[in-house]
Amino acid sequence: MDISFEAIEKAEQRIRQYIIETPLLQSFKLQSLLKWQAPVFLKVETLQFTGSFKARGALNKLLHLIEKGERPEHVVASSAGNHAQAVAFGASKLGIPATIVMPENAPLVKVKATEEYGPRVILHGAIYDQAYEKALQVLKETKNSVFIHPYQDREIIAGQGTLGLEISKQLQAYGVNPGDCDFVIPIGGGGQFSGTACAIQSQYKGARFLGVVADAAPSMALSFQAKKLTIAESRVRTLAEGLAIKNPTQEMFGLISKYASDVSIVTDNDISWAIFLMMEKIKLIVEGAGAAGVASVLAGKSQADVKRPLVFSLCGGNIDLPRITNIIERGLIFEHRRLNLEVKIEDRPGELSQVTKVLGLMRANVLEVSHDRLTSDCAPGQTVLKIHLETRGAEHQSEIIKAVSEAGYQVKVTES
Numbered sequence: 001m002d003i004s005f006e007a008i009e010k011a012e013q014r015i016r017q018y019i020i021e022t023p024l025l026q027s028f029k030l031q032s033l034l035k036w037q038a039p040v041f042l043k044v045e046t047l048q049f050t051g052s053f054k055a056r057g058a059l060n061k062l063l064h065l066i067e068k069g070e071r072p073e074h075v076v077a078s079s080a081g082n083h084a085q086a087v088a089f090g091a092s093k094l095g096i097p098a099t100i101v102m103p104e105n106a107p108l109v110k111v112k113a114t115e116e117y118g119p120r121v122i123l124h125g126a127i128y129d130q131a132y133e134k135a136l137q138v139l140k141e142t143k144n145s146v147f148i149h150p151y152q153d154r155e156i157i158a159g160q161g162t163l164g165l166e167i168s169k170q171l172q173a174y175g176v177n178p179g180d181c182d183f184v185i186p187i188g189g190g191g192q193f194s195g196t197a198c199a200i201q202s203q204y205k206g207a208r209f210l211g212v213v214a215d216a217a218p219s220m221a222l223s224f225q226a227k228k229l230t231i232a233e234s235r236v237r238t239l240a241e242g243l244a245i246k247n248p249t250q251e252m253f254g255l256i257s258k259y260a261s262d263v264s265i266v267t268d269n270d271i272s273w274a275i276f277l278m279m280e281k282i283k284l285i286v287e288g289a290g291a292a293g294v295a296s297v298l299a300g301k302s303q304a305d306v307k308r309p310l311v312f313s314l315c316g317g318n319i320d321l322p323r324i325t326n327i328i329e330r331g332l333i334f335e336h337r338r339l340n341l342e343v344k345i346e347d348r349p350g351e352l353s354q355v356t357k358v359l360g361l362m363r364a365n366v367l368e369v370s371h372d373r374l375t376s377d378c379a380p381g382q383t384v385l386k387i388h389l390e391t392r393g394a395e396h397q398s399e400i401i402k403a404v405s406e407a408g409y410q411v412k413v414t415e416s
Contacts, residue, residue, distance in 0.1 A: 001251040003154055003195060005202035008161035011060040014067070015159060018059050018093060022047045024170035024311075029281055034297055038309045039176065043167055046286055046317025050113070052242075053163055053192055053315045054086035054150075060159030061148055062090045072096055074145040078135035080128050080241045081110030082289075082316050083150035088117035099142065101135040103127055107241065107320045127234070129246045151189025152249055160192045164199025167311060179204030182304040184293035185313045187211040187220050187263065188243040190252035192315055197259035210304055211256060211263035212296040214240040214271070214288070220248045220256060224263040229253045239268045239275075239323070242289030242316055262303040270295040275319070276331030287319040333415075336394040339364070340387070341401070344410040347373060347383040355385060358407045362400045365390035386414075 022045050031040040045053045058077075065072060077087040078101045091098040098119035102111060103126060115121050124134040139147050149156060168178045178200050185193045197209040213221045216238030223230045234246045256263065271288050274295035278284050286294075293312045296302040304310055332338040345351040352369075359366060368388040375384050391397050404411045 001152070001154065001255065003157045003161065003198050003255070005198060007154065007158040008165060008195065008199045011056070011155070011158040012162045012165050014063045015056055015059045015162065018049075018090075019055055019162075020048055021166055024167060024174075026174060027282060030294070033277070033281060034310075035306070036310055037306050039174070041171065041174070041309065041311045042282070042284070043163065043311065043313050044284065045163065045313065045315050046284065046290060050082065050085040050089045051316060051318040052082040052086070052290075053160055053313070054082040055089055056162050057153075057156035057159035057191060057195075058083065058086035058090040058148060059093070060162075061153060061155040062094055062096065064155045065146065066094070072144070072146040074098070074142055075148050076101075076135050076139045076142065076145050077148045077150070078102070078128065078132040079150055080131075080244060081106050081114070081318060082242055084114040084121075085110060085117065085318070087148050088114045088119045091119060092117045099135075099138050099145075101131045101138060103131045103241075105237065105241075107318065107323070109320045110318050113318065127246055128244060151191030152252055153191075157191045157195040157198075157255075159195070161195030161199040163192065163313065164196040167196070168200055168203060171309075171311070176309050177204065177206075179206035181309040181311050182208045182210060183311045183313070184210045184212060184296060184302060184304060186240070186243055186289050186292040186315055187213050187256065188245050188289065190220065190248065190256050192313065194252070194255035194259060196313065201259060208261045208305075208308070209259045210296075210302055211260050212292045212302070213263060213265055214238050214243040214292065215265050215267050216240070217244045217246055218265050219246070220253065221263040221265045223248065223253050224257060224260060227257075238288065239271045240288030240292055242287065243292060264296045264301040264303070266292055266295045266299060266301060270299040270301070272327050272330055273334065274298055275324075275327050276334075279324075279328070280331070284314065285317050285319065285324070286314050287316045290314045290316040336397050337391055339389040339391045339397050339400065340414045340416055341385075341389065341404070342412045342414055343385040343387060343404060344378065344382060345385060347381055352385065354407070355387075355404065355409065358403055359387070359389065359400065362396075362403050364396075364400050
C-alpha cells in the first residue's frame with residue numbers, strides 16, 4: 001500500500017469545512033527544559049474536534065465514499081477511543097448510523113464522548129485487536145454496512161496527512177524550512193506517522209521522521225530494528241492505549257520503513273513524566289499517546305538532533321481525570337514535593353501535637369494523617385502515624401526527616 005501527496009491535497013479540500021486548523025506553537029519553555037539548541041514546536045492537535053487528529057481521517061474516508069456515490073447505509077468501526085470518537089463524529093455530521101466497538105478497558109472519558117455522538121457502542125475484549133474481531137462480526141451481521149479501519153486505509157491515511165500540510169505551512173510562517181526539521185510522531189497503527197511524513201517529505205526532502213511506540217506494544221519498533229515484520233509480546237494495560245496495537249501489519253510496516261529514520265520505545269513511567277511536565281510547565285493537557293513523542297526526547301531515547309528544529313505531534317488530549325490525578329501525585333513524588341512518612345509514637349494524649357509542631361517548624365504542610373495501632377511494628381501502647389506531606393524538594397525532605405528523628409521519634413519514608 002502507498003499514499004500520494006495528491007491524495008492528501010484532495011483530502012484537505014474535502015475536510016476543510018469540518019475540522020479546525022490547529023495551532024503550531026513555538027515552545028521556548030520546552031526548548032529550555034530539553035536543552036535544545038534549535039526551536040521546538042508543538043502541533044496542538046488536542047484542540048481538534050473530538051480531541052485528536054483522528055477526525056481528519058474518518059471524515060475524509062466518509063466524504064470520499066459519498067463523493068464516489070457509495071454513501072454507506074451504516075458504518076462500523078473498532079477503536080481504543082480516539083478513532084471511535086472520530087467515526088461517531090463524522091457519521092453524526094453526515095447523518096449516517098454507526099456501530100462502534102471499543103475494548104472493555106477503554107478510558108471512560110473516551111467511551112462517554114463516543115456515546116454522545118449517538119452511535120451504538122459495544123464494549124468487547126481486553127485489547128484493541130479483540131475489539132477489532134468483534135467489529136468484523138458486527139459488519140457481517142449488518143446489511144449494507146462499511147467498515148472504517150482506524151489506520152490501514154488510503155483515505156484514512158490521506159486524511160491524517162493533512163496534519164503535514166498544516167505543519168509545513170505553519171513552520172514557514174515562523175521562517176523555518178520543514179526540510180531542516182526533525183518530526184517526532186507517535187505510532188499506533190501508523191496512519192498519522194505515514195500520512196504526515198508523506199505530506200512533508202514530498203515537498204521537503206531533508207525532513208527526518210522519528211517514530212515512538214509504547215513498550216506495551218513494541219512490535220513496530222522491533223520490526224524497524226530487525227528490518228522485517230516482528231510480532232512481540234504485548235500487555236493489555238498502558239497509559240498510551242492509543243498506541244497499543246498488538247499486531248502491526250506488513251502494509252503499515254512498509255510505510256513506516258519508507259519514512260522513518262528511527263523508532264524508539266518509551267515506558268509508562270516516561271509517558272507519565274511527560275504528561276506531568278506538559279501540564280505543569282507547558283500548560284497543556286495531553287493523553288498518553290499524545291505525550292509519547294515528548295517522553296522519548298525527555299528520556300533520551302529519541303535520535304532527534306539537538307541542532308535541528310524539533311516538531312512534536314501532540315496527537316490527542318482525551319485523558320480520564322482520575323488518571324490525571326494519579327499522574328500528578330506520582331510526578332510530585334518524583335520531584336520530591338510529596339513525602340510519606342511513618343512515625344512511631346507513644347499512644348497517649350499530646351504526642352500527635354508534638355510531631356506536628358516539629359513539622360510546622362520545618363514548614364512542611366500536612367495533607368493527611370492517620371493512626372495505625374495494629375501494625376506488627378508497634379508494641380502495646382504505641383501507634384504509627386502515617387503522614388502525607390507537601391514539601392519543597394529533596395533538600396527540604398532531608399531536613400524534615402532529620403528534625404523528626406532528632407526530636408526522638410523513629411521515622412521511616414514510605415511510598416504511600
